[in-house]
Amino acid sequence: MRIAGDAALVVVDVQVGFEEVAYWGARNNPGADGNIAGLIDAWQATGRPVVFVRHDSPKPDSPLRVGQPGNDFKGYVEERRGKGSGPELLLTKSVNSAFHGTPDLAEWLDRTGVRQVVVAGIQTNMCAETTARLAGNLGYEVFFALDATYTFDLVGPWGWRLDADELARATAVSLHGGGFATVVRSAELIEAAG
Template identity: 85%
Template sequence: MEIAENAALVVVDVQEGFEEEAYWGPRNNPGADRNIARLIDAWQASGRPVVFVRHDSPKPDSPLRVGQPGNDFKGYVEERRGKGGGPELLVTKSVNSAFYGTPDLGAWLDRDGVRQIAVAGIQTNMCAETTARMGGNLGYEVFFALDATYTFDGIGPWGWTLGADELARATAVSLHGGGFAKVVRSVELIEAAG
C-alpha cells in the first residue's frame, strides 16, 4: 500500500453523543476508539493533513445537536486537534457526507493536490461509508479503515434487523466490492504512513 505524503485522514463524527447507548442501542468494535487515536497520531507525526468532521444534527432529540454536550468531539480527539505538523481542517455538516459540509472539503483537498483520503470514524454504515462513497465517486483514492469505525444495531423495512457487525460487514463488502474504497485495517495504514 502506497500512502502519499499529502494523503488526508478524514476523522468522521467522533463525538460524545455516540456514547449514549440508550439512544443508539448496542454498538460493535470496542477497539475502534483506540484505532482512531492511533491513526490520528500517525498522521500528525508524519505531517500529513487531518480533517476533523463534526455532525451538527438538526434533529431536536439527537444527542449530536448543537449546544448539547454530545455535539463535542470525544476527549481523545479534542486533545489531539491542533497538535500535528501538517494542515488541519474542521468540517461541520448536518448530512451524511463530509463532502457536503462547511467549509468545502473537496475544494480544500483539491487546493493542495490531495488525491488520497483515509476514512475513519462513526458510524461505519452511515457518515463514514457515505463520505467514502462520495470520495470514490469524486475520483479520490479512498482507504476505509474498517477497524477504526463502529456502528449500532439497525432496524429497516418490514421489521428487518441487522446487528452492528453485520452492518459493518455489509459496508466493507459494498465499498470494497463496489470499487468505492479499499477496505483496510488501521495498522496497514499506520505502517504505510510511517
C-alpha cells in the same frame, strides 16, 4: 499499499453523543476508538493533513445537536486537535457526507493537491461509508479503515434487523467490492504511512 505523503485522514463524527447507549443501542468494535487515535497520531507525526468532521444534527432529540454536550468531539480527539505539523481542517455538516459540509471538503483537498483519502470514524454504515462513497465518486483514491469505525444495530423495512457487525461487514463488502474504496485495517495504514 502506498500512502502518499499528503494523504488526508478524514475523521468522521467522533463525538460524545455516540456514547449515549439509551439513544443508539448496542455498538460493535470496542477497539475502534484506540484505532482512530492511532491513525490521528500517525498522521500528525508525519505531517499529513487531518480533517476533523463534526455532525451538527438539526434533529431536536439528537445527542449530536448543537449546544448539547454530545455535540463535542470525544476527549481523545479534542486533545489531539491542533497538535500535528501538517494542515488541519475542522468541518461541520448536518447530513451524512463530509463532502456536503462547511467548508467545502473537495475544494480544500483539491487546493492542497490531495488525491488520496483515508476515512475513519462513526458510524461505519452511515456517515463514514457515505463520505467514502462520495470520495470515490469524486475520483479520490480512498482507503476505509474498517477497524477504526463502529456502528449500532439497526432496524429496516418489514422489521428486518441487522446487528452492528453485520452492518459493518455489509459496508466493507459494498465499498471494497463496489470499487468505492479499499477496505483495510488501521495497523496497515499506520505501517504504510510510517
